[in-house]
Amino acid sequence: MPELPEVETVRAGLAPTMEGQVIQVTDVNRPDLRWPFPERMADRLREVRVLRLRRRSKYILADLSSEETLLVHLGMSGRILISGDPLGQFHHAHPAPEKHDHVVFHMANGARITFNDPRRFGAMDLAPTDQVDRHKLLRDLGPEPLGNAFDTAYLADQLKSRKSPIKSALLDQKLVAGLGNIYVCEALFRAGIAPTRRSDRIARPRVERLVPHIRDVLREAIAAGGSSLRDYRTAGGELGYFQHRFAVYDQEGNACQTPDCAGKIKRIVQSGRSSFYCPVCQR
DNA sequence: ATGTGTTCCTGTCCGC
């Protein structure tokens, strides 16, 4: 989990240490994560400069001087830690490798970037930079929720032909790219829409409200530095960087925060995933 | 073409 705000926080945290800097050596400690690593990955990540760190949906994209782009997905439990940072922001030296430290980038500037992922639902791949948009994992992604293409007209158009619950629709990365379970629950709460509501049965004014709520909840989370959950850490490795109190996510049984609402947050399962919502103010 | 269920994997927590 990391969703869009967490991935953006990691990207921003890595940028000062990686952008414009050279990866001297890459240790690849196992052959795969969710899928096998690309051919000769360690070789292709040796003596290359990182020109830019970008983000697309929940992917971090590192454009390299070799004219390849490294794609990184954190899956459910992926973390990236910085150590030995020459900027002196992080006071620890290189720690001993830990369990699940699958890939380690040794930067020429002395920093070390460690990718740790216990569940191994994460992924890495390399693709030519000029074709990376057509990569299998990226080509079918919908618009960025914080971008201009994600607007009321687009969302209304997408939802009018869908019979699935709105919860499932917003988790569909083809509709909009980067939302996950937490922020879908939070955005639906803010919009007063029940996660069970059929996508094609949401009145237009409510669809219109949904767009800014999605944007707001993501922007606030990014501004706060991503959420701190069980497996999430900032790129600097700090713990409890931001203890977010979600309005509904993981709040089963708690009182609804809406003023004068007597509702209690409920948990249901949709498509095998928990949805949290207030049955009183979400309809 | 849509929609839902299963699957990958490890770790943590909770009840007995």
Add this chain to the structure above:
DNA sequence: TGCGGACAGGAACACA
């Protein structure tokens, strides 16, 4: 303390 089961941020894939 140990043990079993439920559950966890994702999303590709198989199947109706």
